Amino acid sequence: MSNRNIGIKDVAVAAGVSVTTVSHVLNEVSYARVSPGTKDRVRSAAEQLGYGPNRLARALRTQRTGMLGLVSEDIATTPHAGRIILGADEAAKARGYNLMIINTSASASLESREADVEALLERRVDGILYATMYHRNVELPANLGSVPSVLVDSVAAGGDITAVIPDEEGGARAAVAALLEAGHTRVGFINNTDDVPATHQRLRAFRATLSDAGLDGGAAPVESAVSEVQGGYEAALRILAREDRADVPTALFCYNDRMAIGAYRAAAELGLRIPEDLSVAGFDNQELIAANIHPGLTTVALPHYEMGAWATEHLIDAVEGKTDLSLMALHPTILGCPLVRRDSIAAPRA
Amino acid sequence: MSNRNIGIKDVAVAAGVSVTTVSHVLNEVSYARVSPGTKDRVRSAAEQLGYGPNRLARALRTQRTGMLGLVSEDIATTPHAGRIILGADEAAKARGYNLMIINTSASASLESREADVEALLERRVDGILYATMYHRNVELPANLGSVPSVLVDSVAAGGDITAVIPDEEGGARAAVAALLEAGHTRVGFINNTDDVPATHQRLRAFRATLSDAGLDGGAAPVESAVSEVQGGYEAALRILAREDRADVPTALFCYNDRMAIGAYRAAAELGLRIPEDLSVAGFDNQELIAANIHPGLTTVALPHYEMGAWATEHLIDAVEGKTDLSLMALHPTILGCPLVRRDSIAAPRA
DNA sequence: TTGAAAGCGCTAACAG
DNA sequence: CTGTTAGCGCTTTCAA
Numbered sequence: 001m002s003n004r005n006i007g008i009k010d011v012a013v014a015a016g017v018s019v020t021t022v023s024h025v026l027n028e029v030s031y032a033r034v035s036p037g038t039k040d041r042v043r044s045a046a047e048q049l050g051y052g053p054n055r056l057a058r059a060l061r062t063q064r065t066g067m068l069g070l071v072s073e074d075i076a077t078t079p080h081a082g083r084i085i086l087g088a089d090e091a092a093k094a095r096g097y098n099l100m101i102i103n104t105s106a107s108a109s110l111e112s113r114e115a116d117v118e119a120l121l122e123r124r125v126d127g128i129l130y131a132t133m134y135h136r137n138v139e140l141p142a143n144l145g146s147v148p149s150v151l152v153d154s155v156a157a158g159g160d161i162t163a164v165i166p167d168e169e170g171g172a173r174a175a176v177a178a179l180l181e182a183g184h185t186r187v188g189f190i191n192n193t194d195d196v197p198a199t200h201q202r203l204r205a206f207r208a209t210l211s212d213a214g215l216d217g218g219a220a221p222v223e224s225a226v227s228e229v230q231g232g233y234e235a236a237l238r239i240l241a242r243e244d245r246a247d248v249p250t251a252l253f254c255y256n257d258r259m260a261i262g263a264y265r266a267a268a269e270l271g272l273r274i275p276e277d278l279s280v281a282g283f284d285n286q287e288l289i290a291a292n293i294h295p296g297l298t299t300v301a302l303p304h305y306e307m308g309a310w311a312t313e314h315l316i317d318a319v320e321g322k323t324d325l326s327l328m329a330l331h332p333t334i335l336g337c338p339l340v341r342r343d344s345i346a347a348p349r350a
Numbered sequence: 351m352s353n354r355n356i357g358i359k360d361v362a363v364a365a366g367v368s369v370t371t372v373s374h375v376l377n378e379v380s381y382a383r384v385s386p387g388t389k390d391r392v393r394s395a396a397e398q399l400g401y402g403p404n405r406l407a408r409a410l411r412t413q414r415t416g417m418l419g420l421v422s423e424d425i426a427t428t429p430h431a432g433r434i435i436l437g438a439d440e441a442a443k444a445r446g447y448n449l450m451i452i453n454t455s456a457s458a459s460l461e462s463r464e465a466d467v468e469a470l471l472e473r474r475v476d477g478i479l480y481a482t483m484y485h486r487n488v489e490l491p492a493n494l495g496s497v498p499s500v501l502v503d504s505v506a507a508g509g510d511i512t513a514v515i516p517d518e519e520g521g522a523r524a525a526v527a528a529l530l531e532a533g534h535t536r537v538g539f540i541n542n543t544d545d546v547p548a549t550h551q552r553l554r555a556f557r558a559t560l561s562d563a564g565l566d567g568g569a570a571p572v573e574s575a576v577s578e579v580q581g582g583y584e585a586a587l588r589i590l591a592r593e594d595r596a597d598v599p600t601a602l603f604c605y606n607d608r609m610a611i612g613a614y615r616a617a618a619e620l621g622l623r624i625p626e627d628l629s630v631a632g633f634d635n636q637e638l639i640a641a642n643i644h645p646g647l648t649t650v651a652l653p654h655y656e657m658g659a660w661a662t663e664h665l666i667d668a669v670e671g672k673t674d675l676s677l678m679a680l681h682p683t684i685l686g687c688p689l690v691r692r693d694s695i696a697a698p699r700a
Numbered sequence: 701t702t703g704a705a706a707g708c709g710c711t712a713a714c715a716g
Numbered sequence: 717c718t719g720t721t722a723g724c725g726c727t728t729t730c731a732a
Contacts, residue, residue, distance in 0.1 A: 020727085021702060023727060057724070059708090061726050076432035286638060289639065370719060379712090403709090705728100
């Protein structure tokens with residue numbers, strides 16, 4: 001077990017060499033030439049004493065902490081944060097970095113978020129990841145710019161910072177395509193009412209996919225509501241309880257998994273069985289919901305883990321001078337949203 | 351915006367004083383006596399230059415980083431981690447501390463978890479929080495002991511480290527009591543098969559609560575299964591589909607919310623409506639599930655936020671010498687599990 | 701091959 | 717009331 005009170009100096013004394021030599025061998029400095037015997041003596045002395053480096057001192061000297069700051073909006077309110085953190089943590093760990101996490105809120109004032117970034121800056125993190133819990137436009141604290149940083153799951157209002165976001169359109173297209181492939185020709189879309197990128201992009205993809213398949217995308221039923229269970233329920237009812245039975249969709253694409261749950265309930269109340277009478281596709285792949293309802297919900301997964309990892313990977317590259325983030329800042333990087341197939345899609349009734 | 355390249359020395363020069371004075375006024379050192387005029391000059395010089403302290407240098411000097419390490423088991427697999435982190439982060443922030451987070455896995459080797467702790471130690475965190483994602487007995491990395499630390503949501507195999515855990519029995523008792531208060535006299539328990547403290551404690555509380563109410567706790571039906579939806583479904587079927595209808599419970603207490611979902615499904619298949627024909631109570635209060643199924647599930651909330659905050663609060667007290675953790679290590683601290691009432695409990699049919 | 705010494709930015713004991 | 721100075725533990729230049 002390593003001993004916090006042992007320094008390089010103690011190792012030097014024990015090994016009968018200078019601190020320089022200790023530093024050289026322990027860090028395997030390439031240009032330093034140390035005899036094998038000395039190396040051994042140093043290493044075993046270090047081992048013996050339970051020496052562990054003091055990263056603070058090293059950082060003070062090298063001007064590099066090996067720490068990345070992660071400011072995460074609303075860590076506890078969505079399960080997505082965990083996946084971003086995990087992706088970031090694993091990518092960081094793989095390259096010898098660690099994460100300092102600060103939680104903030106999307107509704108927090110710009111000053112308070114600036115203070116959060118300041119705390120990270122005072123600790124001299126090498127770079128900062130700024131993660132939001134859903135894809136949107138954020139107004140960033142100005143001091144973010146004083147260190148390399150990348151945005152996760154959102155784009156900056158100014159638009160001059162490297163960002164990584166999900167491929168909303170591709171994901172929506174995959175979901176609708178799955179519905180079409182199953183044979184459906186009348187599919188409805190239950191959309192969100194919030195003015196966020198996903199709302200518009202998923203709608204666009206919905207329409208385009210239908211059109212591409214030779215269906216009248218413009219005429220397909222779309223109902224919007226608050227993006228929660230209740231909204232999904234109401235919107236589904238509006239779509240499914242139409243007068244003209246012939247026109248009623250046999251499949252529903254839902255803005256997210258929570259709305260899909262609402263659709264499940266609406267279907268149950270109308271005596272429609274899923275997937276026999278109605279096919280449903282969701283978005284988000286919130287495991288807890290999608291895998292646990294019956295039948296399992298086919299839905300689109302958001303690449304939170306991947307975004308966290310990608311952002312960290314590139315942030316570290318920038319910190320180490322291997323990449324110029326400003327070159328990537330022009331356009332956000334878009335990561336795929338794979339379809340997760342479960343049991344909520346089947347062929348329509350003959 | 352603060353400038354990373356400005357040091358205390360630059361401020362001193364700008365204000366025409368010594369670094370000592372700058373340090374004294376910026377840190378509001380109590381014993382130092384500085385004239386108001388000088389104070390003002392120092393402060394405005396600092397402001398002007400955009401001075402921000404270098405916490406690394408300060409830490410190196412004071413032997414205190416103001417950083418707490420949080421090693422969290424399986425950050426992404428349960429939504430609980432987020433609440434622990436949030437509780438810890440807010441408590442830490444309130445006292446001027448920050449969190450370094452490292453993810454690990456319950457199934458990771460002792461060595462790998464020891465390496466995680468080592469990384470924290472090298473960064474000279476003042477203390478460590480070790481959080482697990484469900485209440486159990488853990489084998490802790492030995493190097494954890496070299497710095498003040500507290501366990502969140504579990505107790506140590508050795509039992510000599512301060513820990514905070516949920517009041518499983520109290521929570522279970524509250525849930526069963528709610529069922530009894532609604533008028534039920536035949537209630538069943540769908541339990542977990544895992545050998546974790548919760549399994550035994552919730553069962554004990556279930557039996558005790560029935561007995562205390564004058565019912566035959568020992569004879570109440572208990573079925574165990576894997577603590578997932580499917581297990582809950584199967585166990586519920588076993589309890590509800592008994593031959594002797596008179597004995598069939600009118601209420602079910604479920605080990606967790608996922609199993610409760612399974613019970614919902616079993617009830618639906620048997621033509622039992624919730625809560626009219628069957629009342630159900632869960633455990634965990636996984637918002638995503640409990641609030642989103644229909645009807646909303648009455649369940650017991652685990653105090654993850656509170657445990658995170660409590661642990662942090664006391665860890666900081668120990669770091670600052672205000673508490674002796676070893677005195678608290680004798681018995682784990684138990685935090686309440688409040689009942690969250692929704693719509694899954696009603697009076698039994700006449 | 702190895703070592704002496706400067707200095708990263710700060711705090712605090714001590715001196716004036 | 718204010719300043720000088722010695723480190724905190726490490727890396728790295730330069731010299732031997």
